[in-house]
Amino acid sequence: MTATNQHLFADTKLLKVSLTSQTSKELPLSSTDFTHFLGGRGLGVKLVYDAVTPEIAPLSSDNLLVFAIGPLTATIAPTAGRTAIITKSPLTGTIFDSNVGGYFGPQLRRAGYAALIIEGRASSPVYLWINDGKIEFRSAKGIWGKEVSPSTDLILEKTDSKAQVACIGPAGENQVKLAAIMTDKHRAAGRGGVGAVMGSKNLKGVVVKGTQKVAVANTEQLDKVITRVRRLIKKDSITNKSLPVYGTPVLVNLANEYGLLPTHNFQEGTFNDAEGVSGEKLLERLFVKRYHCFGCPIGCGRISRAYDEEGGGPEYETLWALGPQCGINDLEWIAAANFRCNELGLDTISLGSTLGCAMELVQKGKLKAPLKFGETEGLMELIDDVALSHGLGAELGEGSKAFSTRYNAPELSMNVKGLELPAYDPRGVQGHALSYATSNRGGCHLRAYLIGPEILGSPVLVDRDRTEGKAGLVVLFQNLSAAMDSLVLCRFTTFAFTVEDYADLLAAATGLPIGGQELLRIGERIWNLERLFNLREGFSSKDDSLPPRFSTPLPEGGSRNRIAHLDEMLPEYYQLRGWDKKGQPTQTRLKKLNLA
Amino acid sequence: MPVTVEALAKLIDHTRLKPETKRAKIQELCEEALAYEFASVCINPVHVEYAAELLKGSSVDVCCVVGFPLGATMSEVKAFETKESIRKGATEVDMVINVGALRDENYDLVRSDIEAVVEAADGKIVKVILETGLLIDDQKRKGCILSKEAGAHFVKTSTGFGPMGATPDDVRLMRKTVGSKMGVKAAGGIRSFKDALRLIDAGATRLGTSSGVAIVEGYRWAGYSDAWLEPDKPCWTCPSRQASLGKQPKEVYLWYKERCVTCPHREQNIFND
Missing domain, CATH: 1.10.569.10 (Aldehyde Ferredoxin Oxidoreductase Protein, subunit A, domain 2)
Known part of the structure; x- marks a missing residue:
């Protein structure tokens, strides 16, 4: 696929700011980066991979902090308001993307930017004010030290009440490795200590307001796809009943x-x-x-x-x-x-x-x-x-x-690669166990949410105790999630949408001719680039593991007598990924993905 | 993929039989049936006229249930319901067998009950719902034979309101009993494409489900991984697992549960998961 400026979003700019020199510049989004990584998580991973080498410590000024939105952001596509924040994590040392909802992303898109790339460190606390194309570095005096709600209110008071704020609280200021970046006061880009990276840069917040219209390539086609996917959301009991009610x-x-x-x-x-x-x-x-x-x-x-x-x-x-x-x-x-x-x-x-x-x-x-x-x-x-x-x-x-x-x-x-595991014991869900162990950002339920098929029966119930076939499902969902995070859409849409729906939305919005398999290939490319980053940082197959506790059976309850059978799934997972037995991507696979 | 997405849709009777159904839901049902090209919409008699109007000129049939869901109304009432439904636009009729008479071995009454509907249907397709969850296998076989003798076009497993839904075991038994020329409709508890494929594999030629959209949409995922079709625990699809003392006659319930003891998969039947 080759993108031209006629493919909407490909003409969106990147905004690079140096907090050290308090300067900014606009860069073009290269057509290759767009077609290979789309936006959001994929684009951020590419930018961080290119700039952040192993000698750069996560909390050093040379680490990048990228806020990225995607080709569907601020369009009428359902859930197209999320933002991906990408950096090297101070908690895990891995590449890391933290994803947040709210209303921040659409403002960044309307301001004309696909990504905000932050480098350096301010000599004293600042916040960044992006008002369409106008960029200001403003002192955070009187705001630094305050909690998230008063910080948000103060920043909006000093800028524009219609703007949107992403900021840190005291945890981020103190570079605590569990620190989040907050939008709309209570939506968190929670994981991986991305807030500590922001704090290490003396950056209290980013406030953005955009007024530009977001065009789409084919309005009629997009309307058609939107009608379909909205109907699917309405038909699905999880997205239409369980989640709205509870x-x-x-x-x-x-x-x-x-x-x-x-x-x-x-x-x-x-x-x-x-x-x-x-x-x-x-x-x-x-x-x-x-x-x-x-x-x-x-x-x-x-x-x-x-x-x-x-x-x-x-x-x-x-x-x-x-x-x-x-x-x-x-x-x-x-x-x-x-x-x-x-x-x-x-x-x-x-x-x-x-x-x-x-x-x-x-x-x-x-x-x-x-x-x-x-x-x-x-x-x-x-x-x-x-x-x-x-x-x-x-x-x-x-x-x-x-x-x-x-x-x-x-x-x-209870961690994988230094990131604390979330709220599902992997012993009772074999596919989810593999998903935890192989996650590029560490213990995470969202890289491949196998709870969907293993427990919720979405799109179909599979035997949660079987190990056969689980590697294939984990690869499928990891690739799809990476693509989805690059569009950027909410993970909950997977309960209702099919792979083709994401591709159709992308094609209609941008004009980029793409089908489901090509979209998954983009996800696979992102996944492999993340893997390459982690390998470069010294991670290995030994880190594709689970805490020893999960080799001991649960004593009682609905998953009693079960352990996680990682060893039965990991070799197949590597094979399906096109990686060698040590978990290194082969040159053949990397060439196929245009990563060699 | 064993069948195409389109072919799978063509086997589905898109169903809405809940008593609280409003016209807006019937409209939605018909719109979906047209969009997905389902075989029919399966509805209660009171909605036939409206659905027929919405589906006029399309390839989607209007399937109406009769004597539903108990099958315990008089033959004359079933015949009247059939006739009126067809007059108002129904092109298929799903009637419930006289379950009590079948269990009483009053086979003449069962046969004549079906014959009355077949006659009233005037050549339109008639499917006979056995409500398999209330029967043991010999009774299911007899119900199939009587339906065939009475001139029905399909036998169908369940109403969806009875003690059990469709299972591959029952469909297999029904297919074997009626032979290859009569239709077998599986209905009740079919919620995913995996359920659907299992029943088709067992011999079903029509599927009655209110989850038609989810089944077809879910089936699109099968194009991206074979892993979806990995076998499940055998107990998951066994009718004995669904047996319920609260919903079934005691002897029927015990008949199902006794099968578990001699089942070749009994070693796997440890916990309910």
Whole structure:
């Protein structure tokens, strides 16, 4: 495929800013980068791969921080409002993309940019103001040190109330490795410590307003595809019923029933009080209203009330991380802790997982600290300490891998490649286990969400205990997810759309002639480039592994007696990827992908 | 892929039989049937006229259920329902067999009940729903034979309101009993393309489902990986797994459960997953 400027989006510019020199310049999006990587995650990965070499430390000024949107952003395609943030992660050392909803991405697109590339470090805290083509570096004096909501309000007050802000809280300022970048006050680019990278650059926030019209190549064709995909969203029970009614917390009871709800730091897969922290209970007790990201007909977001305070969330992963993972059954406390994390700019998954790890260290007598499974006393203050990098909080802020190693029990950290695992015990879902182990950004449920077919039956139910065929499904979903993150669309669309639908949306919006197989090939290219980055950083097949705990059977519940059978799937996975036995992409495969 | 996406769609009776169905849902059903080129829309008699109007001139049939869902109305009522439905535009009729009479071995009554509908249908396709979940295998076989003798065109597994949905075991048995020239419709609990393919493989020539769109759309994924079609645990598709003492006559329930004890897959029947 060759792109020309007639292929819409190919003519969108990249904005490169140096915080060191406080200068900016516009660069063209090369047609090759567009056709090979599209935008969003793919484009960001390419930019980071080219510029960030192994000697560049994640929190050094030479690391890049890329905000990227895709060819569907701000169009009428459903869920086309997300933003990908790409960098080298201070938590994992891998390439990392963190994806966030809200309304930031469309403003960047309307300002005329496919990506914002941030390099260098400001001599004192600043925020960046992008007002269509006008770029300003403004002092963050009076904003630095403030939490996310007041920071957002202050920045908007000083710029334009119709602009959108992506900013860090105290956690990011203190370069805590669990720090998130927040948009719309409560939507988090949570994972991997991307907020710490922003903090290391002395960048408090990016505020952007765009007024340009986003054109599409073939309006009639796009309308046709949109009619179809909207109908599919309406037909699907997950996107039309479960998510709008309960949000992602609908998964609590389901995961618990299947014995997949990690409890007490993954020591068990069922939580006795799951009902009390479920989506159903959230709806009954704390629900205020739904929240929709830009252009989203699903509306899975929640606004909740806890202790007379309103805020965004909590999502399923947060309910788990600050709930069953720590043995906590107090729903209102969990919601309030989630609000606190949003204000501090903390990733709730890694935070909760690290707290659970610390609680188990205490349980096993390896750490003396006032922490106990199920008890919330003092925990809110400890969360503040994590963000402020104080005392035990500072140690916890390094993430569970470093924390458990510090106390000579690395086996108690539930991570892959340094990233804490999310809310599904892999022992009861073999494909998802493989997905965790092979994820390029570490323990993540979103690189290939095999919970879809293995538990939810989407698009069809497959035997969750079988290992045969799972490598193929993981590869398929990893490639599709990489492509989807480059368009950029929300992962929840996969419950309703087929592969061709994504290709059809892209083709109609840009004019780029593309089908499902070509789209997957782009995803595969992105996946391999991420792999090459990680190999260059010193990662190897040894890192495609799971914590030793998952070789021990779960004692009870819906996944009792099961372990993760990674060794039965990994060789086939490498083979399907076109990688050698050491997990290195072969030259033949790289040539096919135009990466050699 | 064993069949094309289009061919799979052509086997589906796009179904909406819930009592709370509003006209807007019937309209949606018909629009989807036209878009996907399903075999028919399968609806309750009160919606026939409206659906026939919406589908006029298309290749999509209007299939109407009769004596539904219990099959316990009088033959005269079933015949009247059939006649009226056809007058209003139905081109296919799915009637429920007199299940009680079949279990009573009152075969003349069962046969004449079907004959009354076949006659009232005046040459239009008649499918006979056995409600297999209320029967043991010998009764299912007898129901098939009587349906064939009475001149019906299809035998059909279930209403979707009974104790069990369609299973490959039942479809296989029905196909073997009626031979290759009579139709076999699988209906009830068909929610995914994998369910659909299993039933087609067992001998079904028509599928009744309210998940037609999901089945066809889901089937598109099969073009991207063979892994979707990896076999599942045998118990997943076994009718004995679906047996329910609360919904079935005791002797029928026990008949199903006794099969588990001698099943060659019994070693795998450990936990309910």
